Amino acid sequence: xxxxxxxxxxxxxxxxHHINQIAGGITEARSCCDNASSRGNNVSNxxxxxxxxxxxxxxTLTEQxxxxxxxxxxxxxxxxxxxxxxxxxxxxxxxxxLNILNRENEVLKEEIQKExxxxxxxxxxxxxxxxxxxxxQAEIKSEVQIIQETLSGVISCQICCExxxxxxTNENRRPIHLLCGHIFCAxxxxxxxxxxxxxxxxxxxxxxxxxxxxxxxxxxxxxxxxVKEVLAKISTM
Numbered sequence: 001x002x003x004x005x006x007x008x009x010x011x012x013x014x015x016x017h018h019i020n021q022i023a024g025g026i027t028e029a030r031s032c033c034d035n036a037s038s039r040g041n042n043v044s045n046x047x048x049x050x051x052x053x054x055x056x057x058x059x060t061l062t063e064q065x066x067x068x069x070x071x072x073x074x075x076x077x078x079x080x081x082x083x084x085x086x087x088x089x090x091x092x093x094x095x096x097x098l099n100i101l102n103r104e105n106e107v108l109k110e111e112i113q114k115e116x117x118x119x120x121x122x123x124x125x126x127x128x129x130x131x132x133x134x135x136x137q138a139e140i141k142s143e144v145q146i147i148q149e150t151l152s153g154v155i156s157c158q159i160c161c162e163x164x165x166x167x168x169t170n171e172n173r174r175p176i177h178l179l180c181g182h183i184f185c186a187x188x189x190x191x192x193x194x195x196x197x198x199x200x201x202x203x204x205x206x207x208x209x210x211x212x213x214x215x216x217x218x219x220x221x222x223x224x225x226x227v228k229e230v231l232a233k234i235s236t237m
């Protein structure tokens with residue numbers, strides 16, 4: 001199908017052709033009426049004049065219409081050009097934004113890789129520390145066992161093997177430190193000395209080596225409660 005301008009031009013040509021046919025018919029009518037009255041001639045001249053005016057108007061309107069169509073097409077082309085320019089600007093802006101995001105993404109990837117390496121190194125360090133901790137704990141438990149056994153011997157009477165008491169809780173089982181270096185609970189010393197007295201030996205002496213003991217110089221062990229507290233803490237480790 002042709003463009004609107006082509007279609008309208010064909011229509012205008014047909015219209016002109018039709019007008020020209022009319023004009024030709026009038027001319028023929030005029031030639032046939034040469035012998036008519038002067039009044040008929042005047043009418044024919046008026047009609048021809050009006051037809052000429054109509055033809056001129058049609059041509060003027062056609063030119064104006066063609067100009068309007070051309071201007072409309074030019075405006076459409078300008079609009080399309082402006083839209084294409086605007087689209088180009090948007091594409092350029094979006095491309096720049098995409099490039100910026102890609103660069104930022106690369107930076108984030110590098111940071112994530114560094115963090116991953118740091119986490120991996122920390123995990124390895126933690127694993128080493130755990131292994132060292134297990135080894136240290138085993139050594140500590142061994143040392144604690146030795147200390148516990150040593151303290152258990154210190155806070156127990158060597159005669160009855162019972163734990164010493166204290167002046168505040170069990171005075172009869174309080175530890176007594178003799179000058180010979182031995183420590184016994186008060187109950188065992190009292191029992192042994194009574195046995196010696198009943199056997200005819202009025203002087204008290206050590207239960208082990210039977211050395212004479214000066215009762216006025218017996219030593220009280222006041223650090224027993226501290227030793228018990230330390231032993232209790234060690235037992236819970």
